[in-house]
Amino acid sequence: MPHAPAFTALLFGLRGCLVDFGGRCLDVVRDAPAQPTPGALEVLDWLRRHQVPCAWLDDVPAELGLHLSSPLPDWLRATPHGDAKPWPAPDACWQALMAIDANHLDGCVLISGEPRLLQAGLNAGLWTIGLAACGPLCGLSETEWQALDERQREHKRGKATLQLFSLGVHSVIDHLQELADCLADISQRRLKGEKP
Template identity: 65%
Template sequence: MPDTAPCVPTFTALLFGLSGCLVDFGARTEPDAGPTPGALQALKLLRHQGVPCAWLDELDDTLALPLAAPLPRWVKAVGVPDGNPWPAPDACWQALMHLNVSRLDGCVLVSGNPRLLQSGLNAGLWTVGLASCGPLCGLSVEQWGELEARERDLLRGKATLKLFALGVHSVIDHLEELEACLADIALRRYKGEKP
């Protein structure tokens, strides 16, 4: 019996925000804060799939590089962009150039920062917004965990609405949900949808 599974397109590259995405949002004030839940697992999966990755942040390198220390060395550091600041697309394009990416098709940006997500949209990338971390919620992973379920649902709902109003393609709570989200985007690409 022939294999009838569709040939789902692979991803060209993934870009991530640093603070509030790969690294706990509380890291802006706590230099020893670590990766967000699911960050290292998501990066490991992407590495296994051969998908190049980079992180972006507007923090000065003296702050950003120590925050990124727990991340794998193969994830490229882009840092503060040359040229126009977010939400201009320059930073995303520079990150893709650092990764030697030759096409936009299949490139995805993941972040909780609306300005960086707008930069990704302006650059023509697929975008995934994070609802429970980053500046829209403004809480560290620890603070988020201390909230009652009702408070989390309210903050998550407000952030999700703002992210979809911005125009992002998908919204998830955190990087532990990234694998399923990327599978959904891959299926959408297979059906011909463009960012």
């Protein structure tokens, strides 16, 4: 059986993906210490060991991006929005891929819970993975999320999942701890010839 194709590059949203569980409004996170989301550091370490280029992008001012990304590894490329057209224009995704020397779009994946960024990824021709529980569509901190009972969590998760799939994203997971299985699924889809 042939091996699943390797991934060219992974792009991550910053808020509600790598840090700031729930992607809460900027006023909440501006003065609080930045915290990685569950599984973020482990995923980044795994990607580094497998030499998969990756970067984060967000549409926050550069100074705030540096504050929010402070708990992330130094090697992770930061690509603040800068001069790019506002999402959902694809420019920021393409600029981020150029910054990490991705030489083609095939096998490039964007992971985020932010609908406008996911739409930008779709417009850029990337595979997209939406984050339901830790993204801004649920909008709860990790503590608030854990305080919900299972029924409440399932309701919020289901609503966010439907919104993400209605955008056209290729897969939806709750948070980055589920990313490895999702990437394996996308690998199999690519092996069968599916394109984003």
